[in-house]
Amino acid sequence: MTRPYRIDCLQYANWSHEIFRQMRAGAVDAVHVTIAYHENFRETVLNIEQWNRWFETYDDLIMMARTGDDVRRARETNRTAIFFGFQNPSPIEDDIGLVEIVHTLGARFMQLTYNNQSLLATGCYEADDTGLTRMGREVVTEMNRVGLVVDMSHSGERSTLEAIEHSARPIAITHANAAFWQPALRNKSDHVLRALGESGGMLGFSMYPHHLKGKSDCTLESFCGMIAKTAELMGAERLGIGSDLCQDQPDSVVEWMRVGRWTKRIDYGEGSASDAGFPPMPSWFNDNRDFANIEAGLRAVGFSDSETAGIMGENWLRFFDEGFGGR
Amino acid sequence: MTRPYRIDCLQYANWSHEIFRQMRAGAVDAVHVTIAYHENFRETVLNIEQWNRWFETYDDLIMMARTGDDVRRARETNRTAIFFGFQNPSPIEDDIGLVEIVHTLGARFMQLTYNNQSLLATGCYEADDTGLTRMGREVVTEMNRVGLVVDMSHSGERSTLEAIEHSARPIAITHANAAFWQPALRNKSDHVLRALGESGGMLGFSMYPHHLKGKSDCTLESFCGMIAKTAELMGAERLGIGSDLCQDQPDSVVEWMRVGRWTKRIDYGEGSASDAGFPPMPSWFNDNRDFANIEAGLRAVGFSDSETAGIMGENWLRFFDEGFGGR
Numbered sequence: 001m002t003r004p005y006r007i008d009c010l011q012y013a014n015w016s017h018e019i020f021r022q023m024r025a026g027a028v029d030a031v032h033v034t035i036a037y038h039e040n041f042r043e044t045v046l047n048i049e050q051w052n053r054w055f056e057t058y059d060d061l062i063m064m065a066r067t068g069d070d071v072r073r074a075r076e077t078n079r080t081a082i083f084f085g086f087q088n089p090s091p092i093e094d095d096i097g098l099v100e101i102v103h104t105l106g107a108r109f110m111q112l113t114y115n116n117q118s119l120l121a122t123g124c125y126e127a128d129d130t131g132l133t134r135m136g137r138e139v140v141t142e143m144n145r146v147g148l149v150v151d152m153s154h155s156g157e158r159s160t161l162e163a164i165e166h167s168a169r170p171i172a173i174t175h176a177n178a179a180f181w182q183p184a185l186r187n188k189s190d191h192v193l194r195a196l197g198e199s200g201g202m203l204g205f206s207m208y209p210h211h212l213k214g215k216s217d218c219t220l221e222s223f224c225g226m227i228a229k230t231a232e233l234m235g236a237e238r239l240g241i242g243s244d245l246c247q248d249q250p251d252s253v254v255e256w257m258r259v260g261r262w263t264k265r266i267d268y269g270e271g272s273a274s275d276a277g278f279p280p281m282p283s284w285f286n287d288n289r290d291f292a293n294i295e296a297g298l299r300a301v302g303f304s305d306s307e308t309a310g311i312m313g314e315n316w317l318r319f320f321d322e323g324f325g326g327r
Numbered sequence: 328m329t330r331p332y333r334i335d336c337l338q339y340a341n342w343s344h345e346i347f348r349q350m351r352a353g354a355v356d357a358v359h360v361t362i363a364y365h366e367n368f369r370e371t372v373l374n375i376e377q378w379n380r381w382f383e384t385y386d387d388l389i390m391m392a393r394t395g396d397d398v399r400r401a402r403e404t405n406r407t408a409i410f411f412g413f414q415n416p417s418p419i420e421d422d423i424g425l426v427e428i429v430h431t432l433g434a435r436f437m438q439l440t441y442n443n444q445s446l447l448a449t450g451c452y453e454a455d456d457t458g459l460t461r462m463g464r465e466v467v468t469e470m471n472r473v474g475l476v477v478d479m480s481h482s483g484e485r486s487t488l489e490a491i492e493h494s495a496r497p498i499a500i501t502h503a504n505a506a507f508w509q510p511a512l513r514n515k516s517d518h519v520l521r522a523l524g525e526s527g528g529m530l531g532f533s534m535y536p537h538h539l540k541g542k543s544d545c546t547l548e549s550f551c552g553m554i555a556k557t558a559e560l561m562g563a564e565r566l567g568i569g570s571d572l573c574q575d576q577p578d579s580v581v582e583w584m585r586v587g588r589w590t591k592r593i594d595y596g597e598g599s600a601s602d603a604g605f606p607p608m609p610s611w612f613n614d615n616r617d618f619a620n621i622e623a624g625l626r627a628v629g630f631s632d633s634e635t636a637g638i639m640g641e642n643w644l645r646f647f648d649e650g651f652g653g654r
Contacts, residue, residue, distance in 0.1 A: 049427070053424070097380070101432065
């Protein structure tokens with residue numbers, strides 16, 4: 001039997017030949033990579049240009065991907081399929097016409113907010129969440145039309161629920177965990193998780209330490225136990241991995257992620273003045289070669305072969321097949 | 328027998344529902360439309376956004392096209408396939424990475440110059456033609472890689488010859504005529520035409536009056552006679568139509584085409600102070616419904632059925648099949 005697909009639905013590493021080799025060593029068939037945090041349209045295009053150079057240079061290891069079938073093609077040619085996504089809607093600026101443009105350029109996920117209020121919705125760190133804005137509703141409809149998936153990983157509760165409700169197609173929370181396990185602002189309530197599951201959406205579990213119980217000291221058993229409890233809320237077929245791996249990034253990058261150009265002061269986000277940089281990863285997940293640990297951890301908490309295969313990649317692949325085409 | 332394909336490899340009309348209906352009435356299977364004269368990258372994207380709205384609104388008449396097979400799909404669904412092109416390299420600004428980006432967004436032809444010196448080559452109105460620049464050579468190589476066709480319609484003689492020589496793939500002159508017939512700066516010498524034909528390139532004949540012998544009074548017989556003589560130089564299989572139809576445009580547009588933002592004064596281009604606007608089209612070609620006149624004219628000067636079919640569209644379709652894919 002062919003081994004199941006292995007997909008990571010969120011990484012933002014300091015990409016390099018070494019990391020692309022590790023993807024192959026870890027048998028990772030597809031990765032959703034963040035290509036914009038606060039970048040405007042033109043800056044995002046520069047980031048795509050950089051990826052185009054990597055696709056040319058490392059065409060034995062990675063390939064640009066647009067559809068679920070590209071994941072299958074990547075596996076047939078022993079490569080990792082790369083999908084683009086934005087953690088903020090800044091690449092579309094104030095222009096709904098850019099939704100189709102960025103989809104044509106390869107974007108497949110876009111968060112409606114990154115922690116703060118955006119033109120579209122409210123981020124999870126704002127005091128008041130006013131839900132989808134007028135433009136937010138229009139943009140979600142346009143994203144539905146072209147096949148750009150709504151990602152609410154960094155959004156507030158009301159905005160997330162309204163996105164699930166308003167979107168004609170299932171949405172994703174590509175990288176977050178359950179708040180019942182670790183009550184971080186970035187993790188999601190039972191109410192959100194249930195609504196997400198019932199609407200056919202997907203949750204990707206994050207290994208970013210600030211989203212973990214016990215942070216960097218979180219055990220694999222605890223993490224997989226949380227996944228098992230979340231499966232009871234949503235169904236195992238709605239679950240996947242979105243590691244939030246930020247490998248080899250200097251701490252200046254986490255500052256850019258948090259601060260962008262929206263403040264002149266430092267904002268520590270999920271960190272603090274005494275813990276300002278990237279936190280150390282848990283011992284059982286350091287890079288793309290460690291997915292086998294998670295797979296073993298899922299089996300250890302009682303997931304069946306097919307449930308484990310689903311969470312490790314098959315569920316995302318089905319979601320890609322359904323979510324990325326135009327309507 | 329299926330009728331041969333009918334393709335116009337250059338139009339810049341004031342697009343409207345009416346014109347799209349005329350394309351269908353004229354059984355035009357594909358049109359290469361100019362979407363940038365002097366626009367920078369972001370402005371070009373705005374023009375693509377406008378086209379995306381037309382593709383949505385008039386999806387019973389037109390469709391976005393990227394390959395020769397899209398022309399076949401357009402015919403099967405009774406629509407006109409639309410290919411994007413630039414008359415100037417301004418959309419790629421000073422950034423070679425934008426070549427692949429604009430190709431991904433659908434651009435299939437790019438002129439290296441529009442009358443003036445560009446970053447890449449020399450236009451046909453400059454006093455001295457210094458040929459391809461350093462960046463010009465790099466960009467042609469990149470255009471060859473991604474499948475963006477080099478178009479030298481508005482370039483100087485030396486630049487055109489160097490583009491033919493340097494390009495690893497056949498180039499096009501999408502809209503110009505033979506200088507032996509009408510010695511306009513925009514028309515091409517026997518030397519260029521021979522080199523173009525020998526390299527597998529294509530010439531599209533223009534009905535823009537300034538490129539015609541007798542201008543607006545040019546007869547169909549004279550025009551088709553010129554095509555017959557050009558076939559002796561290049562071979563009939565290297566010839567097509569690039570009408571340069573600028574239907575329904577106000578004269579402010581011809582001023583933008585000529586002046587862009589490169590001068591504060593008026594430049595009359597091929598016109599003059601007393602003849603500043605768009606010239607009237609010849610009586611036998613006013614819009615997309617008049618291609619049958621040209622077809623009849625070609626037969627009248629002695630072209631065979633298959634030669635006529637080639638010039639009216641089959642030659643361009645073959646060129647699209649070979650030219651638009653990546654390498």
